[in-house]
Amino acid sequence: MNQPTLQVTGLQTHFFTGNGAVKSVDGVTFSLLEGETLGIVGESGSGKSVTSLSIIGLIESPGRIVGGEVRFLGRDLLQLKESEMRKIRGKEISMIFQEPLTALNPVFRIGHQIQEVLMNHNQLHKADAERQTLELLKKVKISRPESAYDSYPHELSGGMRQRAMIAMAIACKPKILIADEPTTALDVSIQAQILKIMKEIIRDEGSSILLITHDLGVIAEMADRVAVMYAGQIVEQCDVYTLFKAPKHPYTQGLLKSTPKLHNNEETLDSIEGSVPHPLNMPVGCRFHPRCSYATDKCNQNEPQLRELESGHQVRCLLYENGFQ
Ligand SMILES: Nc1ncnc2c1ncn2[C@@H]1O[C@H](COP(=O)(O)OP(=O)(O)OP(=O)(O)O)[C@@H](O)[C@H]1O
Numbered sequence: 001m002n003q004p005t006l007q008v009t010g011l012q013t014h015f016f017t018g019n020g021a022v023k024s025v026d027g028v029t030f031s032l033l034e035g036e037t038l039g040i041v042g043e044s045g046s047g048k049s050v051t052s053l054s055i056i057g058l059i060e061s062p063g064r065i066v067g068g069e070v071r072f073l074g075r076d077l078l079q080l081k082e083s084e085m086r087k088i089r090g091k092e093i094s095m096i097f098q099e100p101l102t103a104l105n106p107v108f109r110i111g112h113q114i115q116e117v118l119m120n121h122n123q124l125h126k127a128d129a130e131r132q133t134l135e136l137l138k139k140v141k142i143s144r145p146e147s148a149y150d151s152y153p154h155e156l157s158g159g160m161r162q163r164a165m166i167a168m169a170i171a172c173k174p175k176i177l178i179a180d181e182p183t184t185a186l187d188v189s190i191q192a193q194i195l196k197i198m199k200e201i202i203r204d205e206g207s208s209i210l211l212i213t214h215d216l217g218v219i220a221e222m223a224d225r226v227a228v229m230y231a232g233q234i235v236e237q238c239d240v241y242t243l244f245k246a247p248k249h250p251y252t253q254g255l256l257k258s259t260p261k262l263h264n265n266e267e268t269l270d271s272i273e274g275s276v277p278h279p280l281n282m283p284v285g286c287r288f289h290p291r292c293s294y295a296t297d298k299c300n301q302n303e304p305q306l307r308e309l310e311s312g313h314q315v316r317c318l319l320y321e322n323g324f325q
């Protein structure tokens, strides 16, 4: 650990729609260290997926990255040509999605697709690629790997398809694996199996993982550090222990309260009132102030900056800025 494998600085990704520029990601800065799992949490629409697609170079028109840097082992990926990016995507940085059919091609057999990745990126011969593909299917604990090898994606169950996509994503031993809600669509027991496989990948390959999820239980189980996103920005970043023990941002505190808890045998769910503002209609000042019970009249005038409160703990909130306490 320690060396940043990925350093994202001031990332801005906007969608130029008929109604104006949608600033989905608006100045996101974080680093992903070697071998660590960084969780990204935040409500729907906060910009988590757009952040990850920006990193891997998959933003499509009318979206465009309008600012910032994405440094991977020192190179700014935003400066690379698509042909150079294609050599990195799927080999050095790969992605798993909530819906495996986003990544798997419906018209090719699973084995063929994984084998192609190995042959393209690692210049393996067919026989070697075939052998490695079977090993990968075993590694992700697909039942009957030989038969899965010859199956089309639609012939597998959702959980098996998810495993096949993970096998394809880790085929070239990527330095970074981006997982966008990898277990959200799965039922609880299959979720747990997929998380276990991801842990084994971290242990065996030392990959860094950017793990996007709504699920704080998944964060608690998997992440070393966490970045909390709200309305296109990071509002808090710290290690996972501090996140649960001493969250500072009122939004993070609200998110933690909104996870279901068993209390007197009743499940209670306190959610944060209101909803994430639409990027076309961002509140002035702090973007969270209309929903924040601590907001003062300063909060609708001044935009807070992400500041380091303690070593490794950053917060974007005027409550913690000098002169506002
Ligand atoms: N193609 C697009 N055109 C216009 N706006 C877009 C487009 N894609 C995303 N957005 C907007 O960008 C914002 C962030 O979207 P994003 O998909 O990153 O959210 P998210 O945090 O991943 O949410 P979820 O938890 O629901 O997956 C949203 O307001 C969304 O409407």
Ligand SMILES: [Mg+2]
Pocket (backbone or CB within 6 Å): 048, 049, 050, 180
């Ligand atoms: Mg998303």
